[in-house]
Amino acid sequence: MRLALDWGQARIGxxxxxxxxxxxxxxxxxxxxxxxxxxxxxxxxxxxxxEVVLGWPRNLRGVEGPAVERMRLVLADLERVLDPIPVVLVDERMSTADAARRLAAAGRNSRQRRGVIDQAAAVGILEQALESRRHR
Structure with missing residues (x-):
């Protein structure tokens, strides 16, 4: 069993x-x-x-983006609070955009998506981590 977090400035999916x-x-x-x-x-x-999977911000070129400095503080806090559960970083590039597309394809309008988009992005981050494990 794993948990995944899509940690944003306003909400955490x-x-x-x-x-x-x-x-x-x-x-x-x-x-x-x-x-x-x-x-x-x-x-x-x-x-x-x-383990807890944390979405890690990278830009489209795969380079750590400007949000990384804030996320380093979040990571340190999570590691302290969750010890001994390991926190694993997963590239979150496009996770929110992909989640928005999936929700729109499922017929959710923008108002309906607002409440669940962060959860859907966390699902995408977790699916990516699980897929990566299956290919190892």
């Missing part, structure tokens, strides 16, 4: 997968405020993941 790592599904959206780490820890206690 959370996804999980089954114990076999076959199917990722949305869990919830957490406001990115002073209580976010507490909620992530509570989810880790509830789901008992073997």
């Amino acid at each position: 959370v996804a999980a997968c089954d114990p076999d790592g076959l199917l990722a599904h949305p869990v919830e959206t957490i406001p990115a405020n002073q209580h976010a780490l507490d909620r992530v820890r509570a989810l880790a206690d509830e789901y008992e993941p073997v």
Whole structure:
């Protein structure tokens, strides 16, 4: 079982997968405020993941983008709060754009997408991590 986080400035999308790592599904959206780490820890206690996958910002050329400095602080906080659960970084390039396309294809309008887009992006990040593991 794994959890994935799409950590944004306003919201954090959370996804999980089954114990076999076959199917990722949305869990919830957490406001990115002073209580976010507490909620992530509570989810880790509830789901008992073997690892937490964190979307890592890169630009389209694959280079770490300007959001990386902020994410380094988030990563350090997550590692401290989740210890001993490892935090694994996964390239999140295009995760939100891909999630928006999938939701639009499923018939969700922009208002309907707003509440779940971060969860859908976290699902995409987790699916990418699971696929990468299957090919190793």
